[in-house]
Amino acid sequence: MTRVLVVGGTGLAGRAVTSEAIARGHDVVVASRRVPDDDSEQYVDGAVYETADIVSGNGLEAVLDGVDVLVDTTNGSGRTAAHVFAHGSQNLLHTAARFGVHQAVLLSIVNVDRSTYAYYRAKAAQERVYRESPLNTRILRTTQFHDFVSAIFARGTAAVVPAPTKTSFQPIAVSDVARLLVDAAEGQGEADSTLTIGGPKVETARALAEQWKAATGARGAIVPVRLGGALGSFLRAGENLIPGNSLPGIDYGTWLSSNAA
Numbered sequence: 001m002t003r004v005l006v007v008g009g010t011g012l013a014g015r016a017v018t019s020e021a022i023a024r025g026h027d028v029v030v031a032s033r034r035v036p037d038d039d040s041e042q043y044v045d046g047a048v049y050e051t052a053d054i055v056s057g058n059g060l061e062a063v064l065d066g067v068d069v070l071v072d073t074t075n076g077s078g079r080t081a082a083h084v085f086a087h088g089s090q091n092l093l094h095t096a097a098r099f100g101v102h103q104a105v106l107l108s109i110v111n112v113d114r115s116t117y118a119y120y121r122a123k124a125a126q127e128r129v130y131r132e133s134p135l136n137t138r139i140l141r142t143t144q145f146h147d148f149v150s151a152i153f154a155r156g157t158a159a160v161v162p163a164p165t166k167t168s169f170q171p172i173a174v175s176d177v178a179r180l181l182v183d184a185a186e187g188q189g190e191a192d193s194t195l196t197i198g199g200p201k202v203e204t205a206r207a208l209a210e211q212w213k214a215a216t217g218a219r220g221a222i223v224p225v226r227l228g229g230a231l232g233s234f235l236r237a238g239e240n241l242i243p244g245n246s247l248p249g250i251d252y253g254t255w256l257s258s259n260a261a
Contacts (some may be wrong), residue, residue, distance in 0.1 A: 003068045004182075005101075006071050007071065008072065011075050012147060012174055013178065013181075016175055017181050018030055019044050020179055022046040029047070030044070030050070055087060069103040072104065073107045082121070084122075085125055086122065094133075103136045103191075104135045104138075105138050106126065106140070108123055110239070110242050117231045120230075127139055127194075137192055138194075140184060142196075144171055144172070145172060146173055146199075146250075152164065156223075159221065161213055162223055162225045163224055164236075165205075167227070167232075168238065168241060170201065170202045170240070172247065176247055176249035197247050198241065198243065198246050200247060203252065211252060215257065
């Protein structure tokens with residue numbers, strides 16, 4: 001049994017990693033700024049929850065004591081993302097090295113180093129921190145989750161389902177991503193390497209919107225919208241896709257059949 005620390009373990013990806021690691025028999029500690037109630041959807045039975053803040057460093061030493069490998073699924077939003085991803089990761093990895101942790105796994109995004117989108121720049125900076133750390137690191141870059149794509153469509157109204165123009169996605173199931181992250185935590189793949197993987201299918205935003213509409217019973221018209229800014233340019237250029245590295249996992253339609261609300 002390996003002691004695995006999941007950082008950001010109350011988020012979508014972190015919960016999936018926690019569940020996967022527990023199912024494989026690992027001893028799992030979840031580090032989060034807030035410990036969830038045991039009846040919360042953020043809570044995974046079998047995990048130990050500890051309070052820690054990677055930016056301030058509060059609680060880090062306690063949660064890292066005795067850990068064999070850490071899996072970083074932290075997220076950030078707005079202007080805080082850069083501070084969490086860069087400064088927070090430095091705190092985390094430096095403390096981990098002092099406490100004898102030898103392996104680290106980071107969840108990242110396909111081609112973050114090819115965009116000027118602020119969130120992606122912050123993720124790229126986080127990757128650099130991991131590559132420069134004294135730990136053996138494995139970085140997993142993936143395409144967008146099924147949940148991310150569905151959230152775009154759900155932002156519409158009763159009358160409108162927005163579908164980004166000239167944009168395709170290669171969505172991937174968070175459960176498939178969790179499996180790969182735990183594989184890496186168990187030592188699969190070369191140390192100090194980056195694995196880039198995408199979902200099983202590349203489909204246009206409109207085709208995905210049609211599937212979402214049918215699965216959810218939404219009645220709004222699918223309306224093409226142009227996403228602005230650096231993120232829109234990134235998506236229209238197809239930089240979010242990696243068709244040559246598709247994972248034969250759960251496709252969007254199959255995922256919708258179990259998760260559409």
